[in-house]
Amino acid sequence: MSKEDIEEGLSLVVNFAKRGGLVPTMVQEDETGENLMLAYVNKEALDETIRSGMATFWSTSRNCLWKKGETSGDYLKIIDILTDCDQDALVYKVKLMGKGACHTTDKTTGASRKSCFYRKLDKTGSSLTKM
Numbered sequence: 001m002s003k004e005d006i007e008e009g010l011s012l013v014v015n016f017a018k019r020g021g022l023v024p025t026m027v028q029e030d031e032t033g034e035n036l037m038l039a040y041v042n043k044e045a046l047d048e049t050i051r052s053g054m055a056t057f058w059s060t061s062r063n064c065l066w067k068k069g070e071t072s073g074d075y076l077k078i079i080d081i082l083t084d085c086d087q088d089a090l091v092y093k094v095k096l097m098g099k100g101a102c103h104t105t106d107k108t109t110g111a112s113r114k115s116c117f118y119r120k121l122d123k124t125g126s127s128l129t130k131m
Contacts, residue, residue, distance in 0.1 A: 007085050015088040016043050022058060023090055027101055029114075030079040030093040036101035037116040039068075041090060046081075053078050055092050074098030074112065 001013055014023055022040040029036055039057040041049070045065055048056040052067070055076035059066040069075030075097035082091040094101075100114035119128040 006087055012083070013087055014043070014046065014083065014090070015086060018088045022060070023088060025057065025090040025092055027055060027076060027092045027094055030095055034115060035117050036076075036094070036096075036114065046090075049078060049081070049092070055094055068101065069098060072098065072103070072112070074100055076101060 001009075001011070005011065006013055006015075016023060021042050023042070023046075025039050025041045027036045027039065028034065040060055041056075042058040045056045045058045048065065048067070054067055054069065055078060056065060056067045058064075067075075076092070076094040077097050078092060079095055080091075080093040082093065083089070096114070099112040102113035102116040102118070104113050104116070105111060106113055106118075117131075119130055121127075122129050
C-alpha cells in the first residue's frame with residue numbers, strides 16, 4: 001500500500017511491524033478529552049477491543065493480553081478509535097465504567113486515580129508536583 005493510501009485512504013492498515021508488533025495507544029475520556037493512560041496494543045488486542053467494545057491492551061510487563069477492568073472492575077468502554085496519519089499510533093476514546101483508568105491509588109485518600117497522569121514537571125524541570 002502506498003504512503004498516500006495509508007495517509008489519505010479509508011483502509012485500516014495499522015503498522016504493527018514498526019515497533020515489533022506494538023502500537024502506542026493513548027486512552028482519553030470521551031466526554032472530557034482528558035488523557036487517562038498510555039498503553040500498547042498488538043493486533044490481537046485491537047481485534048479483541050473491536051470485538052468486545054472494551055479497551056484491551058498488550059501488557060509489556062506480563063507479556064499477555066490484558067482487558068482493562070478484569071481485576072479492578074474499572075472497565076473502559078470504547079466510544080471511538082482514532083489512528084494517526086501514519087497508522088502507527090492509536091487513541092481509544094472511552095467511557096469510564098468504574099472509578100478510573102490508573103492502577104495506582106492516592107495514598108492520602110485511598111481513592112483510585114482516574115488518570116495515570118497525576119503529576120507534572122515543575123517550572124524548572126527538575127522535580128514533579130501533584131496536580
